[in-house]
Amino acid sequence: MFITLLGHYKHLNNTRLLFPQLHVLFCVTLRGKNTSFSSMKRGKSRASKDDGKGQGESYNISVTVIEARQLVGLNMDPVVCVEIGDEKKYTSMKESTNCPYYNEYFVFDFHLPPDVIFDKILKLSVSSLLKPSKIGNESDYKVLSYTDHQFYHKWAVLCDPDDITAGCKGYIKCDIAVVAKGDNIKTPHKANETDEDDIEGNLLLPEGVPAERQWARFYVKIYRAEGLPKMNTSIMANVKKAFIGENKDLVDPYVQVQFAGQKGKTSIQKSCYEPIWNEQIIFTEQFPPLCKRMKIQIRDSDKVNDVAIGTHFIDLRKISNDGDKGFLPTLGPAWVNMYGSTRSYTLMDEYQDLNEGLGEGVSFRARLLISLAVEILDTSSPEVMSSTEVQVEGVPNISEVSDPWMSEVNATGKNEEFFLFGAFLEATMIDRKIGDKPINFEVTIGNYGSEVDDTPTKPKTKKSKKGDGDDEESELIQGSSDEEAMDDGELVSISTTPPMKPVITDRNYFHLPYFERKPCIYIKSWWQDQRRRLYNANIIDNIADKLVSDKKFKLFICKIIKKKLSNCFSTFLTVANKDQNQAGRTKLDRERLKSCMRELVQYSKELQNSNLLYKIGHHEPQHSVPDVYIWMISNGKRIAYARVPSKDILYSNVDEETGKDCGKVKTIFFKLPGKKGFGSAGWTVQAKTEMYLWLGLNRQRKDFLSGLPNGFEENKATCDVNLLSTVKQIFQLRVHMYQARSLFAADSTGLSDPFARVFFSTHSQVTEILNETLCPTWDQLLVFDNVELYGEASELRDDPPIIVIEIYDQDTVGKADFMGRTFAKPITKMSDEHYGPPRFPPQLEYYQVYRGNCTAGEMLAAFELLQIGPGGKADLPPIDGPTDMDRGPILPVPIGIRPVLSKYRIEVLFWGLRDLKRVNLAQVDRPRVDIECAGKGIQSALIQNYKKNPNFNTLVKWFEVDLPENELLHPPLNIRVVDCRAFGRYTLVGSHAVTSLRKFIYRPTDKTVNNWSTMGEYSQALINISQLCPAAKARISTPDDEKDGKGKKKRKKGGEDVEEEELDESMLDWWSKYFASIETLMEVRALHKFHCFNEKDLSTSEQVYNRELENEFYHFEDWLHTFNLYRGKSGDDDEQNASDEDRLIGKFKGSLCMYKVPMSDEMSREMGIDSNMGLFQNIPHNDPINVLVRIYVIRATDLHPADINGKADPYIAIKLGKSEIKDKENYISKQLNPVFGKSFDVEATFPMDSTLTVSIYDWDLVGTDDLIGETKIDLENRYYSKHRAICGIASNYAIHGYNVWRDPMKPTQILAKLCKDNKLDSPQYGPGGRVKVANRVYTGPTEIEDENDDCNISYHLALAVLNHWEDFPRVGCKLVPEHVETRPLLNPDKPGIEQGRIEMWVDMFPKDMPAPGPALDISPRKPKKFELRVIIWNTDEVVLEDDDIFTGEKSSDIFVRGWLKGQQEDKQDTDVHYHSLTGEGNFNWRFIYPFDYLMAEEKIVISKKESMFSWDETEYKIPARLNIQVWDADHFSADDFLGAIELDLNRFPRGAKTAKQCTIDMVLNEQDMPMVNIFKQKRIKGWWPFIGKVEAELHLMTSEEAEKSPVGEGRNEPEPLEKPNRPDTTFLWFISPLKAIRYLICNNYKWLIIKIVVVLLLLAMLGLFIYSMPGYMVKKLLGA
Secondary structure, three states, rough: EEEEOOOOOOOEEEEOOOOOOHHHHHHHHHHHOOOOOOOHHHHHHHHOOOOOOOEEEEEEEEEEEEEEOOOOOOOOOOOEEEEEEEEEEOOOOOOOOOOEEEEEEEEEEEEEEEHHHHHOOEEEEEEEEEOOEEEEEEEEEEOOOOHHHHHEEEEEEEEEEOOOOOEEEEEEOEEEEEOOOOOOOOOOOOOOOOOOOOOOOEEEOOOOOOOOOOEEEEEEEEEEEOOOOOOOOOOHHHHHHHHHOOOOOOOOOEEEEEEEEEEEEOOOOOOOOOEEEEEEEEEEOOOOOOOOEEEEEEEEEOOOOOOEEEEEEHHHHHHEEEOOOOOOOOOOEEEEEEEOOOOOOOOOOHHHHHHHOOOOEHHHHHHHEEEEEEEEEEOOOOOOOOOOOEEEEOOOOOOOOOOOOOHHHHHHOOOOEEEEEEEEEEOOOOOHHOOOOOEEEEEEEOOEEEOOOOOOOOOOOOOOOOOHHHHHHHHHHHOOHHHHHHHHOOOOOOOOOEEEEEEEEEOOOEEEOOEEEEEEEEEEEEEEOOHHHHHHHHHHEEEEEEEHHHHHHHHHHHHHHHHHHHHHHHHHHHHHHOOOOOOOOOHHHHHHHHHHHHHHHHHHHHHOOHHHHHHHHHHOOOOOOOEEEEEEEEEEEEEEEEEHHHHHEOOOHHHHHOOOOOOOOEEEEEEHHHHHHOOOHHHHOOEEEEEEEEEEEEEHHOOOOOOOOOOEEEEEOOOOOOOEEEEEEEEEEEEEEEEEOOOOOOOOOOOOEEEEEEEEEEEEOOOOOOOOOOOOOEEEEEEEEEEEEEOOHHHHHHEEEEEEEEEEEEEOOOOOOEEEEEEEEOEEEOOOOOOOOOOOOOOOEHHHEEEOOOOEEEEEEEEEEOOOOOOOOHHOOOOOOOOOOOOHHHHHHHOEEEEOOOEEEEEEEEEEEOOOOOOOOEEOOOEEEEEEOOEEEEEEEOOOOOOOOOOOOEEEEEEEEEEOHHHHHOOEEEEEEEEEEHHHHHEEEEEEEEOOHHHHHHOHHHHHOOHHHHHHHHOOOOOOOOHHOOHHHHHOOHHHHHHHOOOHHHHHHOOOOHHHHHHOHHHHHHHHHHHHHHHHHHHHHHHHOOOOOOOHHHHOEEEEEOOOOOHHHHHHOOEEEEEEEEOOOOOHHHHHHHHHHHHHHEEEEEEEEEEOOOHHHHHHHHHOOOOOOOOOOOOOOOOEEEEEEEEEEEEEOOOOOOOOOOOOOEEEEEOOOEEEEHHHHHHOOOOOOOOEEEEEEEEEEEEEOOOEEEEEOEEEEEOEEEEEEEEEEEHHHHHHHOOOOOOEEEOOOOOOOOOOOOOEEEEEOOOOOOOHHHOOOEHHHHHOOOOOOEEEEEOOOOOOOOHHHHHHHHHHHHHHHHOHHHHOOOOOOOOOOOOOEEEEEOOOEEEEEEEEEEEEEEEEEEEEOOOOOOOOOOOOOEEEEEEEEEEEEEEEEEOOOEEEEOOEEEEEEHHHHHHHHOHHHEEEEOOOOOOOOOEEEEEEEEEEEEEEEEOOOOOOEEEEEEOOOOOEEEEEEEEEEEEEEEEEOOOOOOOOOEEEEEEEOOOEOOOOOOOOOOOOHHHHHHHHHOEOOHHHOOOOEEEEEEEEEEEEEEEEHHHHHHHOOOOOOEOEEEEEEOOOOOOOOOOOOOOOOOHHHHHHHHHHHHHHHHHHHHHHHHHHHHHHHHHHHHHHHHHHHHHO
16 A cells, blocks of 8 residues: 655644645745735745755654454465655564454654655555465555544555456555654544444545545656757766767656656657657556656666656646546646756756756756546456556657647647847845856746757748637737838847946945846747636636735725626636637646636636635646746856746736736846755845846737836847836935844844844945844834936836845854845835825834744834925925934934834733753853843842742832833833853843733723622523532542442443443542543543443543643743743754754743833722732742652653664653652563553752653663653642642542542632632532532532531532632633643654653642642553353354365365464364365364453453563553454365454454354444443353354353363363264264275265176176186086
């Protein structure tokens, strides 16, 4: 079975979505984040940020092979092989079974680029070690978008790739997960393994894929290629050419196609730049395929190493439609363009990865004419080949026309001459690293315009008769004149601009002094005319853009948008109907057109969703004109490039068909090619150009300047074509730089010295430098005077150039470090406009700052572009604002733009510092915290001795500051920790920036919430506890109160299945509650109601969380917050999360509270108790406190293997402060899912010992133990939280038993303390089970079966109130219940990737309170010993395998073999029933199987050594299954297998009473049959089917019962079974020859023997007569 990892995972720059639906979406999303300014018309960047395709990332692929079912074959020993790429891992071998159980876990670690890892195939195959033939494998799978990044307990279908007609070969049950850095896998709790698996309904298939898939053939036809680069791959060929002068093409191309793990190749065309193959590659695969991507490569054959020339991927979803009116995948015949590295001749190509499809291509490489078709196979037809082997065969040429350029006219369209025009209006921000050598630009489209290649000449075409295909053209070229055609002959393509020496802009960038003369290029090229594909895509894009704007401004312009949309719809439908029969239209064109028309018609009625339109409009799978590449060349060396999709600049007379960038001035950013663009090198802008581009037919050339801004005219007077600007406008740009926040930490201190550099046109200015901050407030106005812009004023008003803002960190030595970049567009004011609302003055806005692929903060600024009119600067609005003499000439942001300020008071709670690391190799001893916000701040008290007590003496301080009225504009608050050292030195330890203060703003509570009468309706529903929770009444009684069996009697009356409802209280323990909680976890979430009382309900009083407890309770930051302190430089791109962990130097614990001053009366009243504490009332003291910490560790799941054998020997290590416990002696051998069941008591002192570390280590016999993973818990926040996380609140109260109350405080004491702390009246308990709390009266059950009735009633009432404490307004919050939390295990060496999960909980008990009771016993359940006695009575209708030597009759020598799964070494056989002629066998034979069994998990426990070299035994847990096989005994050859049946002892069909009633339907239709559990039924007898029938009796006994009534195996003493009454014919012939003669010969040939004897006697008498007659006659004649 194949599973491709493509699309299993979606990784998007710190945002993870488990498993994207398509790989193309993966790529698109990576690129989609590259243009944060995509809404800007003129300023839209062409340079995507680093897409990271070539960068390696860490991936963890885990596969759990659980079991296999229905494997085809007899008596096999199956092994499962898991293969990903070149890595293979095997399960253990299971003997003599068709249903093996493995439950083995495999992990594959990869560090590869996403494109590489997602193209790998995951292959599952099953084979038998003793039999070389494969049982089955290779069903092509793709792990698509699935819940929580994984497939869980899914059945994979096995099939034989060598015989597609054979059908299903079995199923494998498995779990598959793909994890990348930062992912959190939500592993479902693995409770009882039930076999109620609907295999057909739970297959390992993505949603929407049918369970039964048909086989299909994929025909990939390869016709020809053109435009291949000159490949200098052979040194000898170069030498030969140099000496001999042989000018031979140095490329030997062939095409390689990869699909679903298979690979096909065409023939090699020797020394050919335009190869023609005319071959097809045929893949046989199930449809719909789960591998959705086909990889096509043109490769150059070489004796040493083949090299990829270009790569193209075909997404099958984009060339098919699975709807009701859909179509099978189809493509072409069509050309596909391939992009990759540059076309220059280099022996070692540094961009070779681009040719392999890794990363964005930087140049056109070739184009390939292909087609693809799919044919569904009828596997029942004898003509169908059964193998899936890839086939390669020849196909006829695409056309019989002899002219090679006319052969594709009908198939791929008519060849047309295209004209590309480009004008460079501006070239700025040229990186100064390039140097001051002359710079020019080269524009290419395909091979046309390339200086490396010889420019292709115009192809020869034949005149064709004007037909339908020219109707469209006649419309498109209306008005074209003969004069143009004459000029066309004289036009020579110019693809490069003249070299020009750059001019310095500032210390980082150059610009080219174009001024009035703007260099131009134009290129003529010839391509098949498939503009209609691009036109359709442009129309759909246009519609989709309007729909997006419709959603954004629906309330305002909905009617206008709908009117525009209706015009677009009608245009598209009109053109589409006319387009149906155009030349060169393929089946895919027609089908996509039909689908699009249907969707548009439907959408025009609904106008709701544009997703489909994006899907159709983007990524045309059948290419047309190649994309345009623009290269910046310095001194003959290619430096940077930009890529422009041809459809975006394609011209049409119909506006809706025209590309969005055609005939418009666009901002294009240049970037470094290939791997050079990764990391910090790619963050620098190589160049920024303002370009005008136009692409259309040469006959439409008259319109190529129609979109230029007014004031430009073409200048042909000189040899270099350029545009002359005749209109120039003068502007003043005002940049209001207010502040930034969350910037990149560029210094080793964890801070930066940021300043901003603003670029506009050829101008540049910088802000002032603010030292040591990540949240600078510049409050600075930058004025750009006399900015010259070319073009009409009105056009500049609507579409001004963009502004580039780069933020740098100033270093005292060396160059400033780049921190991030953002883009903005100014609001433009013409000289004749009024400067006033609503456009002016501009409002401050936040702009996202990017650094490479990651966000790097936000900038708050405003931009305005003011035209300088005839009156000069005097007409401009004055620059108002205070003059700051201290800041010198720096202008502040003027009033009206700067935010309106109000006075706030910020109260700071200084609690303490935690986990401070060394700074400059010295320990922190006397730290202090400095708080700063908007230039104001406060300092904490000094901690005199950090080691002795890291808490502050003075808890609350405050300061007042002026902050904006708008909360969104609040500046960040900076927290800095400094260490006060000797001689007055202060060393910065770390810092933290609180970017948003909104959650710390004090908001008075609503008065109506405190009015209890308004809550009457709600509280009335909570009054009666017994009505709210009927199970609570039943749970009140302790487990020991039911020893008299009353519970059993009640259940016997209510239910029918008496045996299944009875409870054995002695069997219940903590694990009963745990497993029942897990089982009901999913049920309760779905049902939210109570069921009938049974064992599960008795036990489920525990909350099992599948994640950390902190995530359920807001990290316990209800009043005490933790602020991480960072020091050191931030990481880049994908290493951001990992580096943040490395930069973490400590934690500051405290809180903030801010409010406007003067204070309201209500706030004054709240502060009246203790004015020194401000609003932080009722918080506990922070003096050191001694606590007993009790850690319960239940189990770990899915641990990462640490040993060579793929297993681990885990044990627990606990660390809290200076206390460390390593439970090394109790390691668990060879387990990845160990059950620990241990508790540890550790004494700690808060705040010194506040971080608990629970680690899992791998025990090693030799060497140091390896850390598998660890989890860290902040105990202090839990201890002080109002959620009361010190000890979970149980759902019911019990004084002993497995549900015993653990808290030293009784429920009544806890409730009284909560009421006191929250200033509520003490609870009042009344008669009749009533309690009054905060004017609410709760009633509870009064039937309490205990001697201390009054006491117990109050406990239960108080406990019920505690469980609903969150319902109390203002003071209420959810209290932590009795729980188990699941925490991820992380390893510092593998940051961000889970190494497993651990289930645990923590209790904390203050030492100044009564001592708690003993720890709860959660030790793992020890399996109970059982003995299964199986009596094989008879068999019937067994297959007759042998032919009798003497008689030729069919017979079998039957015997029965049995064993429990996992105990193959304990196989037991009956004696042999020889010579069964009817298939009936009589045995009366007893098997005895002792085994250890875990009732809760329903597993047999086996402990044994894996091999003779194993150090200790390994424990296995295997489902309780009984295997019974029937064999034919052979003495001189191997025994013949006749049939088998496997019975799950927990759930198997009840046996039939007679052999006639026993049918195969008992096994095939299990869901309709009554099922039996032998552990409840204890004893059962009946007939069960296989290929035949067997009568057996199963008797289950405990080991104690078995000792009291022993029996013998077989028919031995004690209690021997009677010998079977077998027919007389049952014997072995060579042991009893006389008996064989009697029964085999005499009985069958008696009369024949008599006849033969009589005949022989007669013949003897006749012989004697003849012999004696002559002598007798002589005697008579002679008278002798």
